Amino acid sequence: MSEDAAARLQDIAERVRLCQECGLYQGTTNAVPGSGSATADIVFIGEGPGFHEDRLGLPFVGRSGDYLEYLLGLIDVHRDDVFIANVVKHRPPDNRDPRADEIFACKHWLDEQLDVIRPAVIATLGRFSMARYFPDARISRIHGKPRFGGSPVTAWYPLFHPAAALRNPGLRRDMEADIRRLPDLVAEVRQRRAQQQAADETPTQLSLF
Numbered sequence: 001m002s003e004d005a006a007a008r009l010q011d012i013a014e015r016v017r018l019c020q021e022c023g024l025y026q027g028t029t030n031a032v033p034g035s036g037s038a039t040a041d042i043v044f045i046g047e048g049p050g051f052h053e054d055r056l057g058l059p060f061v062g063r064s065g066d067y068l069e070y071l072l073g074l075i076d077v078h079r080d081d082v083f084i085a086n087v088v089k090h091r092p093p094d095n096r097d098p099r100a101d102e103i104f105a106c107k108h109w110l111d112e113q114l115d116v117i118r119p120a121v122i123a124t125l126g127r128f129s130m131a132r133y134f135p136d137a138r139i140s141r142i143h144g145k146p147r148f149g150g151s152p153v154t155a156w157y158p159l160f161h162p163a164a165a166l167r168n169p170g171l172r173r174d175m176e177a178d179i180r181r182l183p184d185l186v187a188e189v190r191q192r193r194a195q196q197q198a199a200d201e202t203p204t205q206l207s208l209f
């Protein structure tokens, strides 16, 4: 099953590398499809690749990547245990924000990846990925507050972007507290999925009278 999932993620990555569905592929060195475990409990979604990510074809390298790895270390998790991706797979020129039409064009790639992995927790990093699940919300109000839904049950979990916490050290305490909650969140989703499965398997009682 996990080999099958890994192969499906690899197939998606190969198709992403050929994608020209928006203009962002122009002038880039590499596509950045995402990396990590095909059976991850946690998927992190950032905004878009930056300079170093474009050079290496990997998400969250450089200072933001180092800080994300430090955060994962707080909960004894390695980056290979999770899956890390972005809302757009090619680097926007000069690190500008991705436009709405580019995010829309790229959305189906992330949807396909999430459909393969089916993580317990989808943790958004920053406002562009947050907007997928929490439109019109403000990160300062909702960070660290999960919302549960879907089938199988999933927790959508909004977090500050690591780069924001690097720029503003005042955010780091909140960021680290939010990260420390992840193991409990994964456990809670597993419990809810087990309850959902048990409810689905319970035969409906038919009364003849």
Ligand code: SF4
Residues within 6 Å of the ligand: 016, 019, 020, 021, 022, 023, 024, 025, 031, 088, 089, 090, 102, 105, 106, 109
């Ligand atoms: S950013 Fe996404 S939609 Fe645009 S070319 Fe790259 S993979 Fe395709």
